[in-house]
Amino acid sequence: MQLLKDRIRRDGKVREGNVLKVDSFLNHQMDTALFREMGREFKRRFEGEGVNKILTIEASGIGIACAVAEEFGVPVVFAKKTKTKNIAGDVYTVKVESFTHGTVYDVIVAKEFLGSGDKVLLIDDFLANGNALEGLAELVQAAGAELVGAGIAIEKGFQSGGDMIRRKGIHLESLAIIESMDEKTGEIVFREDQK
Ligand code: 5GP
Numbered sequence: 001m002q003l004l005k006d007r008i009r010r011d012g013k014v015r016e017g018n019v020l021k022v023d024s025f026l027n028h029q030m031d032t033a034l035f036r037e038m039g040r041e042f043k044r045r046f047e048g049e050g051v052n053k054i055l056t057i058e059a060s061g062i063g064i065a066c067a068v069a070e071e072f073g074v075p076v077v078f079a080k081k082t083k084t085k086n087i088a089g090d091v092y093t094v095k096v097e098s099f100t101h102g103t104v105y106d107v108i109v110a111k112e113f114l115g116s117g118d119k120v121l122l123i124d125d126f127l128a129n130g131n132a133l134e135g136l137a138e139l140v141q142a143a144g145a146e147l148v149g150a151g152i153a154i155e156k157g158f159q160s161g162g163d164m165i166r167r168k169g170i171h172l173e174s175l176a177i178i179e180s181m182d183e184k185t186g187e188i189v190f191r192e193d194q195k
Pocket of ligand 1: 129
């Protein structure tokens with residue numbers, strides 16, 4: 001998606017440890033006009049697949065997920081990160097290792113909000129090693145719901161998550177795939193064969 005790639009080139013900042021900061025428009029301050037366009041693009045890519053629920057993970061996926069949900073006219077559920085030891089039985093739980101913090105969280109969704117009748121589209125801001133997305137896919141499976149696919153704003157193509165998710169046969173659509181980025185020069189190269 002050219003609009004997003006242009007914005008990443010203009011305002012993204014490459015930091016050490018393969019981290020791209022997009023705080024000025026995506027995951028601290030949020031450009032809701034850009035989110036609306038992203039929502040439309042995801043709608044186009046997953047049109048006609050019967051999506052009736054969007055699932056994301058707190059916190060930075062929520063804004064984009066809301067824009068996508070608005071296009072589909074369906075609710076958003078966000079999985080919650082918790083460190084609580086005693087989790088009640090009315091939730092589905094998976095463990096997810098955080099790319100940015102290096103810690104392991106329990107991630108939960110109330111059974112009330114995800115079930116066997118649901119056709120779920122996963123949405124998140126970044127795809128790096130794929131732990132977050134894999135955790136969300138496991139929650140869908142635990143609920144007996146159907147996984148339609150996953151929509152990602154920014155995939156870091158030089159990390160392993162994209163290949164891992166595609167190998168599982170999950171329909172993955174990323175709006176911008178970064179082939180390489182250089183923390184010294186700030187240069188960002190995108191994968192070219194993109195819609
Ligand atoms: P994964 O589980 O795929 O390794 O990492 C995905 C999660 O880590 C995303 O939900 C996102 O919040 C965070 N993340 C991964 N890489 C980056 C990055 O380069 N920049 C930012 N801002 N967040 C990232």
